[in-house]
Amino acid sequence: MSADVQLENVSVRFGDFTAVRDASLTIQGGEFFSFLGPSGCGKTTLLRTISGFQELSEGRVLIGGRDMAGIEANRRPTALIFQNLALFPLMSVWENISFALEVRGESKQQRLKRADELLELVALPGQGNKRVDELSGGQKQRVAVARALCAEPEVLLLDEPLSALDLKLRQHMRTELRAIQQRAGITFIYITHDQGEALTMSDRVAVMRQGMIDQVSDSTTVYDHPETAFVASFVGGNNAFPGRLTAANGTEATIDTPDGTFSARTSSHSALAVGDESIVFVRPESVFFAQESEQGNLVEVTLVSQEFEGHFWHLVLETQGGRAVRMSVMNDGAPARYQPGEKLTIGFSTTNAIVLPKGELAAE
Amino acid sequence: MISWLKQFSSRNGVGLSVYLLGTVTLWILVMIILPQLLMLDFSFRHNWHHMDPAKMGGPEDVYTLVNYHFLLYGSPNNPDPFNVVDVTVFFRTIIAAVFVTIFDLAICYPIAYYLAQVAKGARARFMVLALIVPFWVNEILRAFAFRILFGEEGTLNAILLALGILNEPIDFIREDVALYAGLGYAYILLMIFPLYNAIESLDKNQIEAARDLGSSWVRIHHRVVIPFAKPGITSGCTMVFMLTAGALALPQIIGGPSSLWFTQIIYQWFNTGSNWPRGSAYAIVLLVVCIAFVFLVMRIFKVRIGEIGR
Ligand SMILES: Nc1ncnc2c1ncn2[C@@H]1O[C@H](COP(=O)(O)OP(=O)(O)OP(=O)(O)O)[C@@H](O)[C@H]1O
Ligand SMILES: [Mg+2]
Numbered sequence: 001m002s003a004d005v006q007l008e009n010v011s012v013r014f015g016d017f018t019a020v021r022d023a024s025l026t027i028q029g030g031e032f033f034s035f036l037g038p039s040g041c042g043k044t045t046l047l048r049t050i051s052g053f054q055e056l057s058e059g060r061v062l063i064g065g066r067d068m069a070g071i072e073a074n075r076r077p078t079a080l081i082f083q084n085l086a087l088f089p090l091m092s093v094w095e096n097i098s099f100a101l102e103v104r105g106e107s108k109q110q111r112l113k114r115a116d117e118l119l120e121l122v123a124l125p126g127q128g129n130k131r132v133d134e135l136s137g138g139q140k141q142r143v144a145v146a147r148a149l150c151a152e153p154e155v156l157l158l159d160e161p162l163s164a165l166d167l168k169l170r171q172h173m174r175t176e177l178r179a180i181q182q183r184a185g186i187t188f189i190y191i192t193h194d195q196g197e198a199l200t201m202s203d204r205v206a207v208m209r210q211g212m213i214d215q216v217s218d219s220t221t222v223y224d225h226p227e228t229a230f231v232a233s234f235v236g237g238n239n240a241f242p243g244r245l246t247a248a249n250g251t252e253a254t255i256d257t258p259d260g261t262f263s264a265r266t267s268s269h270s271a272l273a274v275g276d277e278s279i280v281f282v283r284p285e286s287v288f289f290a291q292e293s294e295q296g297n298l299v300e301v302t303l304v305s306q307e308f309e310g311h312f313w314h315l316v317l318e319t320q321g322g323r324a325v326r327m328s329v330m331n332d333g334a335p336a337r338y339q340p341g342e343k344l345t346i347g348f349s350t351t352n353a354i355v356l357p358k359g360e361l362a363a364e
Numbered sequence: 365m366i367s368w369l370k371q372f373s374s375r376n377g378v379g380l381s382v383y384l385l386g387t388v389t390l391w392i393l394v395m396i397i398l399p400q401l402l403m404l405d406f407s408f409r410h411n412w413h414h415m416d417p418a419k420m421g422g423p424e425d426v427y428t429l430v431n432y433h434f435l436l437y438g439s440p441n442n443p444d445p446f447n448v449v450d451v452t453v454f455f456r457t458i459i460a461a462v463f464v465t466i467f468d469l470a471i472c473y474p475i476a477y478y479l480a481q482v483a484k485g486a487r488a489r490f491m492v493l494a495l496i497v498p499f500w501v502n503e504i505l506r507a508f509a510f511r512i513l514f515g516e517e518g519t520l521n522a523i524l525l526a527l528g529i530l531n532e533p534i535d536f537i538r539e540d541v542a543l544y545a546g547l548g549y550a551y552i553l554l555m556i557f558p559l560y561n562a563i564e565s566l567d568k569n570q571i572e573a574a575r576d577l578g579s580s581w582v583r584i585h586h587r588v589v590i591p592f593a594k595p596g597i598t599s600g601c602t603m604v605f606m607l608t609a610g611a612l613a614l615p616q617i618i619g620g621p622s623s624l625w626f627t628q629i630i631y632q633w634f635n636t637g638s639n640w641p642r643g644s645a646y647a648i649v650l651l652v653v654c655i656a657f658v659f660l661v662m663r664i665f666k667v668r669i670g671e672i673g674r
Binding site: 104 | 567
């Protein structure tokens with residue numbers, strides 16, 4: 001069973017501080033939905049509001065169409081996986097997993113059976129009698145998932161459960177979680193500040209900034225069609241050229257910046273008028289080397305440094321105005337072609353550049 | 365041992381190491397081991413041992429079990445099969461101490477839980493202060509105040525009579541209500557603080573996780589909080605039990621006239637009876653039985669001694 005989750009104008013305040021501001025969205029039943037945002041933007045607060053541990057100051061939370069106001073955490077059809085997992089250290093693995101059944105007064109036999117099934121599901125067969133502190137980080141994580149699934153929630157809420165794991169394990173667990181979600185067929189609401197995690201696993205992503213939801217879309221749309229300057233700068237690397245719009249024709253616009261005059265596509269979500277302050281965003285992988293004689297978006301730069309990262313060279317360049325520009329070049333096996341200090345011309349196409357209204361950028 | 369000493373002195377510096385080792389050794393030897401050994405030695409002596417220098421060290425001055433025998437069987441012309449008065453008082457003291465301990469635990473657990481997990485910041489600090497400050501009042505003042513409160517003409521009776529709850533006054537002191545209330549109150553901090561420490565270190569998320577999985581509050585305490593707080597519960601209970609069983613001033617002042625506390629009997633041997641060996645023997649029996657009892661209970665609740673220190 002899976003249920004959809006609706007947030008209607010949800011605000012959460014701590015004293016004068018607003019942790020979540022007027023959040024409204026609908027998460028489909030059975031969806032893998034992620035909230036992505038920098039540390040402190042209110043992700044945990046929002047999740048705790050859905051699970052019933054945090055009272056909201058305004059608005060409504062509906063799960064499966066039912067208003068959750070006045071329904072306590074232990075009566076909601078949600079299960080929360082905590083940022084620190086919060087397994088019970090004094091219980092064995094199987095007791096942890098079947099705790100929800102213990103609460104319902106099921107027999108020990110029933111609980112053992114169900115725990116075994118769930119251990120199978122999370123690929124930890126036969127580990128039920130271990131103590132929690134005998135497990136590795138990844139195993140603990142899976143036990144936490146199994147414990148939550150045992151409650152048969154309609155919505156599973158996950159608060160950065162992978163953040164404590166090393167890179168390899170994290171990547172492995174991503175696939176695993178996604179597989180578990182598809183097998184269990186329930187709604188997953190996943191929280192992370194790691195964009196890679198959000199983009200690879202989710203059906204849709206909500207990008208949060210200081211308690212507000214900036215954009216809700218699927219992964220590729222978030223990456224390719226950001227709607228705000230914050231989303232453009234937070235999700236993936238991006239070069240920003242602030243300037244002023246001088247002409248617009250509906251899908252494309254011309255922007256005057258201190259580093260040159262560029263043309264870029266506009267976002268259908270943000271209306272820009274001539275004269276507006278705006279920012280042109282270009283991804284490092286969309287930047288290419290150009291000839292001075294070429295037409296289009298060209299910038300004169302000096303190479304500052306270059307880093308080798310296996311399949312990419314990452315170059316840091318500086319415009320004549322002193323703006324840093326990042327560029328990623330596919331490694332074709334040839335040795336580094338340029339030396340730091342060398343003067344170069346780079347360019348980018350109009351379709352690979354997007355112009356958005358001026359706004360807050362993500363911290364580097 | 366030598367290498368441990370070297371390590372210890374390189375970690376703390378020679379001056380501090382000598383001071384620490386010196387004072388701790390002195391403390392353990394002079395304040396703890398030596399006096400208890402003297403008492404133990406005393407308990408196996410005849411009473412004339414230290415009073416009659418002529419016989420001292422003579423052929424009759426040998427170790428004896430008379431004092432322990434007396435506790436069990438009384439004087440030779442005792443008609444009963446055992447020393448009814450002393451043995452009864454002994455067990456009554458132990459049982460009463462157990463009840464005071466359970467009573468304190470029941471009262472303090474919710475308070476400690478509230479302080480450790482629910483209240484925050486200023487309110488928690490205020491509550492702790494409100495718990496501590498009353499203990500600035502010294503024991504004797506508190507004890508006599510309890511007499512006024514609980515006496516037959518006392519405040520409590522006056523209130524209950526005025527409210528019409530009672531028709532005639534109850535002598536709370538004769539009924540030992542005052543004593544139990546006083547003992548229960550006297551060591552309440554020694555129960556609250558170990559409990560508070562233990563519960564405070566429990567990750568709030570564990571409580572919420574249990575809640576999230578549908579658990580009632582009763583089950584959360586039963587399955588998550590209490591197992592976690594067991595070391596704190598044990599150390600609180602042990603302290604309250606030991607101190608209650610060994611209390612003297614309160615039973616002396618607010619105990620009912622008919623009910624003796626075992627410590628009062630011990631005191632009588634030392635004081636009016638001027639029989640130090642017998643007093644020592646009684647005190648040692650109390651000590652040993654209390655320790656044995658504590659270990660037994662820890663065994664039943666599966667707590668290891670090492671956990672208490674945590
Ligand atoms: N109980 C609280 N009282 C006061 N302020 C709070 C409380 N809980 C959270 N906040 C504040 O709300 C903001 C959002 O916190 P939240 O824990 O939701 O962030 P987050 O997005 O989960 O961050 P992270 O990625 O670091 O976990 C923070 O500025 C935090 O200080
Ligand atoms: Mg968080």
